[in-house]
Amino acid sequence: MMHLVLPFRFEWLWSDALVWLLVxxxxxxxxxxxxxxxxxAPWARVSRSASGLAxxxxxxxxVIVGLLxxxxxxxxxxxxxxxxxxxxxxxxVLDRLLQPLRASREKTYSAPLATHLYAKETxxxxxxxxxxxxxxxxxxxxxxxxPQQDWARDVAVKAFRGLAIALLVWFVAAIGVCAAExxxxxxxIESVWRDVWAGRTAVPWRAVLAALGLLCVLIxxxxxxxxxxxxxxxxxxxxxxxxxxxxxxRTGLVIGTLATLVMLPxxxxxxxxxxxFKGRIDDLIQYLYTTLSSIPGxxxxxxxxxxxxxxxxxxxxxxxxTEIRADVRLIALCVILGVTSWTGLCRLLRGEALKLREMExxxxxxAFGVSHWRIMMRHxxxxxxxxxxxxxxxxxxxxxxxxxxxxxxxxxVDPSMxxxxxxxxxxxxxMAREPMVxxxxxxxxxxxxxxxxAANLFADAVRDAFDxxxxxxxxxx
Amino acid sequence: xxAYIIRRLVYGVFVLAGxxxxxxxxxxxxxxxxxxxxxxxxxxxxxxxxxEKWKRERGYDKPVFLNDKMxxxxxxxxxxxxxxxxxxxxxxxxxxxxxRNIGYDISTRMWPSLAVQVPAFVIGLAVYITFALLMAFFRxxxxxxxxxxxxxxxxxxxxxxxxxxxxxxxxxxWNLVPISGYDAGFDALKFLVLPVLIGVIGGxxxxxxxxxxxxxxxxxxxxxxxxxxxxLSESRVLFRHVLxxxxxxxxxxVVVVIPLLFMGALITESFFGIPGLGSYTIDAIGQQDFAxxxxxxxxxxxxxxxxxxxxxxSYTLVDPRVRFx
Numbered sequence: 070m071m072h073l074v075l076p077f078r079f080e081w082l083w084s085d086a087l088v089w090l091l092v093x094x095x096x097x098x099x100x101x102x103x104x105x106x107x108x109x110a111p112w113a114r115v116s117r118s119a120s121g122l123a124x125x126x127x128x129x130x131x132v133i134v135g136l137l138x139x140x141x142x143x144x145x146x147x148x149x150x151x152x153x154x155x156x157x158x159x160x161x162v163l164d165r166l167l168q169p170l171r172a173s174r175e176k177t178y179s180a181p182l183a184t185h186l187y188a189k190e191t192x193x194x195x196x197x198x199x200x201x202x203x204x205x206x207x208x209x210x211x212x213x214x215x216p217q218q219d220w221a222r223d224v225a226v227k228a229f230r231g232l233a234i235a236l237l238v239w240f241v242a243a244i245g246v247c248a249a250e251x252x253x254x255x256x257x258i259e260s261v262w263r264d265v266w267a268g269r270t271a272v273p274w275r276a277v278l279a280a281l282g283l284l285c286v287l288i289x290x291x292x293x294x295x296x297x298x299x300x301x302x303x304x305x306x307x308x309x310x311x312x313x314x315x316x317x318x319r320t321g322l323v324i325g326t327l328a329t330l331v332m333l334p335x336x337x338x339x340x341x342x343x344x345x346f347k348g349r350i351d352d353l354i355q356y357l358y359t360t361l362s363s364i365p366g367x368x369x370x371x372x373x374x375x376x377x378x379x380x381x382x383x384x385x386x387x388x389x390x391t392e393i394r395a396d397v398r399l400i401a402l403c404v405i406l407g408v409t410s411w412t413g414l415c416r417l418l419r420g421e422a423l424k425l426r427e428m429e430x431x432x433x434x435x436a437f438g439v440s441h442w443r444i445m446m447r448h449x450x451x452x453x454x455x456x457x458x459x460x461x462x463x464x465x466x467x468x469x470x471x472x473x474x475x476x477x478x479x480x481x482v483d484p485s486m487x488x489x490x491x492x493x494x495x496x497x498x499x500m501a502r503e504p505m506v507x508x509x510x511x512x513x514x515x516x517x518x519x520x521x522x523a524a525n526l527f528a529d530a531v532r533d534a535f536d537x538x539x540x541x542x543x544x545x546x
Numbered sequence: 547x548x549a550y551i552i553r554r555l556v557y558g559v560f561v562l563a564g565x566x567x568x569x570x571x572x573x574x575x576x577x578x579x580x581x582x583x584x585x586x587x588x589x590x591x592x593x594x595x596x597x598e599k600w601k602r603e604r605g606y607d608k609p610v611f612l613n614d615k616m617x618x619x620x621x622x623x624x625x626x627x628x629x630x631x632x633x634x635x636x637x638x639x640x641x642x643x644x645x646r647n648i649g650y651d652i653s654t655r656m657w658p659s660l661a662v663q664v665p666a667f668v669i670g671l672a673v674y675i676t677f678a679l680l681m682a683f684f685r686x687x688x689x690x691x692x693x694x695x696x697x698x699x700x701x702x703x704x705x706x707x708x709x710x711x712x713x714x715x716x717x718x719x720w721n722l723v724p725i726s727g728y729d730a731g732f733d734a735l736k737f738l739v740l741p742v743l744i745g746v747i748g749g750x751x752x753x754x755x756x757x758x759x760x761x762x763x764x765x766x767x768x769x770x771x772x773x774x775x776x777x778l779s780e781s782r783v784l785f786r787h788v789l790x791x792x793x794x795x796x797x798x799x800v801v802v803v804i805p806l807l808f809m810g811a812l813i814t815e816s817f818f819g820i821p822g823l824g825s826y827t828i829d830a831i832g833q834q835d836f837a838x839x840x841x842x843x844x845x846x847x848x849x850x851x852x853x854x855x856x857x858x859x860s861y862t863l864v865d866p867r868v869r870f871x
């Protein structure tokens with residue numbers, strides 16, 4: 070009897086499940102918001118911020134990479150008896166897309182776009198002699214017959230071809246945007262095109278298209294070159310640096326989002342309760358967050374992570390593979406970051422709830438005999454959501470930066486997990502090397518700066534749109 | 547006023563007790579001392595005898611809360627909780643898991659930490675406030691716009707890159723200062739320049755932007771309009787009125803960190819090889835020395851609570867409304 074053997078089997082890591090749950094809830098939230106004009110209004114203000122939208126475009130790209138890296142599967146192994154057997158190695162869709170980068174492992178360091186190793190090696194000659202040369206790379210530029218002659222031309226041609234395709238894609242996107250806009254505004258596509266480039270549209274499409282254009286100019290040549298060269302070089306063990314940088318994105322995104330999600334319920338429930346009930350409950354909650362926040366953040370996180378490490382070391386039976394162990398550690402790190410960082414938001418929400426509870430409409434609800442629970446849920450929580458939203462986006466970039474520092478201290482993600490922190494940590498001594506190896510650090514720097522900068526700009530746009538004080542003052546800074 | 551400060555002090559002691567119980571729970575309930583012994587000894591060398599020896603040498607073999615075998619009050623004092631947790635209140639840090647005297651280590655290593663942290667703090671504060679005032683003075687002009695852009699850009703760069711980049715440029719490329727190390731007395735100066743500089747630069751982005759927001763908030767208040775209506779010059783308004791009133795929100799953020807300067811900067815000290823409390827903590831984390839981490843958590847909380855009380859006192863000094871109410 071024949072068994073149907075699928076070429077792969079999906080495997081959900083815990084963090085994958087949480088990531089997709091988050092995506093689902095964001096979509097749900099978007100649909101809910103879109104149907105309600107008063108909730109839609111601040112987001113409409115966000116969409117009118119040029120820097121905010123440009124940042125959102127860049128962030129969207131990072132999110133796509135992160136999501137592709139959050140679908141894991143095992144490949145089927147060739148089997149004789151028709152039974153399904155799957156590889157022990159866990160891969161993600163991103164790994165599959167980056168297969169050429171992943172598989173092309175060199176011996177050790179090689180510079181960006183290089184065709185030869187970075188260090189001299191002793192090579193045996195056929196006649197028995199030895200000679201010290203820079204050996205050719207196994208994969209980088211391996212298709213070139215004579216690298217010295219062909220290299221520059223080959224790189225230029227490939228980069229140019231990639232650039233041309235990218236620009237074409239960008240142009241199609243720009244036309245698409247104008248077509249959609251002209252349909253909405255019932256104007257000719259040509260006049261819309263002029264409006265977009267003059268910055269006269271309500272939604273600043275010019276900023277989006279400029280950001281998209283910049284990304285295309287960068288991504289096009291890199292995509293064209295990546296299958297044939299190590300665009301960002303290779304690290305000490307010969308792994309492609311571009312691959313590492315792309316894999317780091319997911320780690321950063323997971324930490325930045327899941328940690329805030331863990332923090333949110335603590336801050337919201339305790340903050341609103343403290344402000345609403347006042348008295349004993351308020352004293353207790355204030356005591357709780359003063360106690361927690363009096364421990365310096367890094368030390369508390371370090372202590373908790375150390376304890377988690379000891380637990381993992383003593384219970385190896387719970388973690389069947391390296392990937393699962395690294396994944397559990399990642400989630401535990403998010404939980405620890407969340408549990409140690411809710412105090413700031415809690416304090417803000419308490420203050421806001423203290424103010425709200427004295428409002429007339431709350432007094433009216435009391436007079437009608439509405440229960441405490443209902444007042445908090447229906448009247449207080451919706452009116453503090455703008456603070457929550459601002460805190461969510463503002464915390465993201467801080468968490469991404471914190472991951473790098475924590476991994477350096479040794480209390481971050483699992484050493485086997487690729488992240489910005491582990492990249493920097495393993496590369497930090499390379500600047501002191503002679504000759505210097507700079508590309509690992511440069512790659513981590515550029516990717517991290519882009520992600521954090523985009524997150525910061527987006528957070529500013531969200532804050533400006535949601536903060537009632539800024540809106541009423543009419544000040545946009 | 548005295549009654550108020552005493553009340554704050556008593557509250558501080560309660561908070562410390564809470565911190566103590568929390569850390570004790572974290573260190574002794576998540577994992578038992580056996581687990582820690584196994585983690586310390588390494589998987590290969592674990593025998594029941596070795597675990598017992600490790601626990602006995604470090605005093606983890608006593609009962610947790612109540613020692614029935616001892617007479618009188620020693621029922622309570624001869625326990626892990628008393629030794630490892632209550633004794634911290636008397637600043638008896640005991641011995642580290644490696645057998646070093648933590649109290650002595652702290653008293654010698656706090657000086658290098660202070661030598662980096664105090665100059666970085668003072669210079670930093672001056673630079674950040676000056677930059678923020680500059681942006682507030684030229685608000686809604688290109689100076690302000692590009693100032694904010696610079697701030698956002700600088701706060702998007704990880705501390706690690708400031709340090710690595712600074713060491714590379716000033717230490718390796720220009721050979722101005724040694725890349726890392728430390729020396730006693732005035733010889734330490736050349737080792738301190740770079741960490742202090744990096745510490746200041748690393749904070750420009752977030753701090754200057756924060757102070758700018760505070761200044762702009764003050765500028766939008768009524769008394770500023772009154773001052774302008776009186777015919778005061780813009781610089782006089784800014785320096786005499788706005789700066790003075792902005793001191794209150796600035797103090798909130800600044801005074802609380804002053805005591806914490808003792809703790810040193812974790813990353814900076816470790817990169818620059820400064821033998822302060824920051825690198826002490828990092829080494830302890832690397833070696834999984836739980837006794838040192840516990841001591842540092844406690845010390846950090848004490849310093850933070852002192853900072854909170856100092857903040858309250860400083861309010862009464864700068865704000866007459868608080869002083870006379």
